[in-house]
Amino acid sequence: MNTKVTGKIANSVLFKITGGPYDGKYLRNIDLLWTDPLRSGPTALGTNKAPVGITVTRYVITNRDPIAVRSAATTHSKLVAYIPKGTALKGEYVNDDWFKITSGTHAGRYVSSALIYTTKAIADNNGVAKKADMCALPSWTQTAFGPTQPRFVACPAAKSFVEMNAAFRAAYGYDIKVEEAYRDLVTQKAYASFYGFPRAAVPGTSNHGLGTAIDLETIESAAMAGTPHRSDFGGPYDKWLTAHGKEYGWDRPSYLDKGLKTAEPWHYNFIG
Incomplete structure (x- = not known):
């Protein structure tokens, strides 16, 4: 109970452990609690991001809906506006989750890092997540x-x-x-x-x-x-x-x- 194991799904029933004292052994999928730690801090920045504090241009990517612009780097802060897809935003990442807009109409406001990309074409980023x-x-x-x-x-x-x-x-x-x-x-x-x-x-x-x-x-x-x-x-x-x-x-x-x-x-x- 409560032992952390790393491995891969072998089939619809079994999970194969890779590494550690149980390397090559199997567990039932149904007996596992799946985890993938929710990360924080600059070391966890994903493939689409830039180092914290570096000014870059990113594009709003969404199917049809605009994204929320917040007064601070949290979803609990005031929702001050919406930005439509394809909009170019100049600013900087403040952490894993938030991007601060530093110029234009919404300068000083924040958008989620999950909703902006290095290119404006949704097809370039869709269904191919890292x-x-x-x-x-x-x-x-x-x-x-x-x-x-x-x-x-x-x-x-x-x-x-x-x-x-x-x-x-x-x-x-x-x-x-x-x-x-x-x-x-x-x-x-x-x-x-x-x-x-x-x-x-x-x-x-x-x-x-x-x-x-x-x-x-x-x-x-x-x-x-x-x-x-x-x-x-x-x-x-x-x-x-x-x-x-x-x-x-x-x-x-x-x-x-x-x-x-x-x-x-x-x-x-x-x-x-």
């Missing part, structure tokens, strides 16, 4: 759909989600379940082929492919687990996240709201 930029959500987020498969999102989004879940759990007594998070390009192509547009985003454009979107537990996986379905409109997730999600940098896009043809009560984007 491990250094992604963090696994804790195992308690997992559902009956892929119950042992970690859900990855951009590290700043993972930190905000964990904090948000703590507040949600304090209100409701249980955790937010996540069906899907980051999707690679191959998976998005399969979804697009099966569901078609607009149910599935055009491959290379999905916020899932940036690690900045989550889909909450569906009615099917809730039924498989024998638990209530909580992500529908009017349900606990919808009510609480609509009221408090932006305080933690999460929001459901308006084009997915109730009553619309494209409605998806389960989908939320990280806006910073």
Whole structure:
């Protein structure tokens, strides 16, 4: 119990340990708590970032939604504006999670580092995430759909989600379940082929492919687990996240709201 092991998923049942006294041995996936420590500090800066304090130009990358501009380097600070995709921002990273804009209309304000890139083309960065930029959500987020498969999102989004879940759990007594998070390009192509547009985003454009979107537990996986379905409109997730999600940098896009043809009560984007 509580022994940390490193290795890889061997198949749908087993995990193979690599290194240490148990090198080459196997464990059941179901017996493991998946972790990928949520990092902090300049040494953890991902592949898309620059050293703290160095002035650089970055571009807002998102599917359709603008990203949040904050008065300080935290999602709890005032949301002062939105910036649309493709916008060039000049500024500097202040830590792993936040970028300070140093010129232009929003000089002195902050945006999440998870939402800006070295190029403005979303396809250049979509579905091809580097491990250094992604963090696994804790195992308690997992559902009956892929119950042992970690859900990855951009590290700043993972930190905000964990904090948000703590507040949600304090209100409701249980955790937010996540069906899907980051999707690679191959998976998005399969979804697009099966569901078609607009149910599935055009491959290379999905916020899932940036690690900045989550889909909450569906009615099917809730039924498989024998638990209530909580992500529908009017349900606990919808009510609480609509009221408090932006305080933690999460929001459901308006084009997915109730009553619309494209409605998806389960989908939320990280806006910073």
